[in-house]
Amino acid sequence: MQANRANLDLWRARSREMLQIRWVRITAGVAALVLVTLIAVPFFVNADTFRPTVENELSSALGRKVTLGHLSLSLFSGSLVAENVAIADDPSFGSSPFFQAKSLHIGVAIAALLFRRQVRVTRFTADSPQIHLIPGPNGTWNYSNLGHSGSSQASSQASSAPDLSVGELKIRNGSVDVSALPSSGRPFACTHVDLTVQHLSLGAQMPFQLTADLPGNGSLKLSGTAGPVAQQNAVNTPLQASIEVKHFNPVDAGVVTPSEGVSMVADVNAQLASDGKTLTMTGKMEAAQLKLSANGSPAPQPVDVDLTVTDNLGTRAGQVTDVAIHSGSVAAHIAGTYQMTGQTVLLNLRLSAPGLPVDGLEQLLPSIGVKLPPGSSLHGGTLTANLAITGAVAAPQIAGPIEIDNTQLAGFDLGSRIEGLASLAAVKNTSGATTIRTLRTNVVSTPQSTQLNNIDGDVPSLGTATGSGTVSASGALNFQLVAKLSSSGSVGGAMTGAMSSVGGIAGNFLHTAAANGIPLSITGTTSSPSIRANVGAMVKQQTGGLLGKSTGGQGGQGGLSGLAKGILGK
Secondary structure, X not given: OHHHHHHHHHHHHHHHHHHHHHXXXXXXXXXXXXXXXXXXHHHHOOXXXXXXXXXXXXXXXXXXXXXXXXXXXXXXXXXXXXXXXXXXXXXXXXXXXXXXXEEEEEEEOHHHHHHHOOOOEEEEEEEOOEXXXXXXXXXXXXXXXXXXXXXXXXXXXXXXXXXXXXXXXXXXXXXXXXXXXOOOOOOEEEEEEEEEEEEEEOOOOEEEEEEEEEOOOEEEEEEEEXXXXXXXXXXXXXXXXXXXXXXXXXXXXXXXXXXXXXXXXEEEEEEEEEOOOEEXXXXXXXXXXXXXXXXXXXXXXXXXXXXXXXXXXXXXXEEEXXXXXXXXXXXEEEEEEXXXXXXXXXXXXXXXXXXXXXXXXXXXXXXXXXXXXXXXXXXXXXXXXXXXXXXXOOOOEEEEEEEEEEEEEXXXXXXXXXXXXXXXXXXXXXXXXXXXXXXXXXXXXXXXXXXXEEEEEEEOOOEEEEEEEXXXXXXXXXXXXXXXXXXXXXXXXXXXXXXXXXXXXXXXXXXXXXXXXXXXXXXXXXXXXXXXXXXXXXXXXXXXXXXXXXXXXXXXXXXXXXXXXXXXXX
């Protein structure tokens, strides 16, 4: 009995083993059949016969002629593979293709393709495509009319054409170049462009993600939703997105020319929002190595900028709600408008800087080409400015009043710097610094030069000074001032004392001339100024030139003028 049971169990085990082997063989056979089918079907299916259908559907949806090269079927990827793909450009922008790719994978529903001869596109994947963007007049681009045709007849046909709607669009390792920018005349190129668009449809919102490399080792990340695509101008497509830019250099990118002197390495994080009529950008920028003048040098510390800008896509006019510029404890605000006219952007902005700490501003001076004398620095005090920024963005004019209060130029001894005071050579400002109680002026600055008018300064060690002058783009100084001495100041008191030592007619003339002011000329550069007291000219002007005549001295050094020069300077 037990032997029969053992034989029965053995038979059952062998039966199960044989059944398992049979199923393994059946599964392997089915797998082999599927594999053979996958390999063999493309040889029996001429995918190229679907090329006219695919071309026509894409052309109708995009409103542009789409051409495909040889079309093959890949069952492994479930797609049609098109070679030498091209999308035509808007004829008004040229005849070169807008989009080119050596290959395009068109995902399709395989069952519908094989059994019903229908092309149902599920996705697009383009490898290493080239996309050419061209800006046109009035805010249009060569992609503006994607999705519709220009003629009335074509427009009616396009309106009835099926919307391009697929599950996914991918671009891998693409390149995008923007033709010569108006600001620099150079193209702008992005490389290693990767784009993923989910639920691609010209008539609905589409989530997307974009990454790209920018010129000069910069990078771009953009993600959000866009759509539906505006039919008349794709620029007006609604958009909600976040943008992140790293290591952007406008010179390397070709946005500005090196001759303009503007450079930086900027990081930007911002939010973009467009309803199809207005585009608003709100975010932050950190600008390192900022330089704003051809003769300037990079600022030693980064400058932070908070910005809110709104652009009217129809009128091409913009509203700068606020641009807050921070450098340490310094914060200035810019607001106003701009207008894009042809290839130029016209500015109408105002910079407001109420009571900014001078210490924080000092580090920005090198970026605009202003260099303090060696060993000197600004300590304390405030700067107040209210400046209008107008004109073309490439060459704006900056004009308005500036006032500096209660600051000190440490390491700069005014007394020893004034030439023409030979007898006062030993007079020093013992503090080793020059205090500026107040300095007011009206500035008119262009890329060529800066004009300072209506200068009114109060320097306790000297007195008061008025006048005007210019600073060239290279930093050269040319100022003509008139100083009225203060007897309580170290320099003014010494000069007053020296003139008091001159008696008689000469002393009377000197005192009268000094009461009207001593002419000062400032030349040289911002880093090496030359200050000269024109005492001889002062006396000559006061006496009508009479004191310049000799009254017995030799070599023309006699007379009251010679006496004044001998005491107060050559």
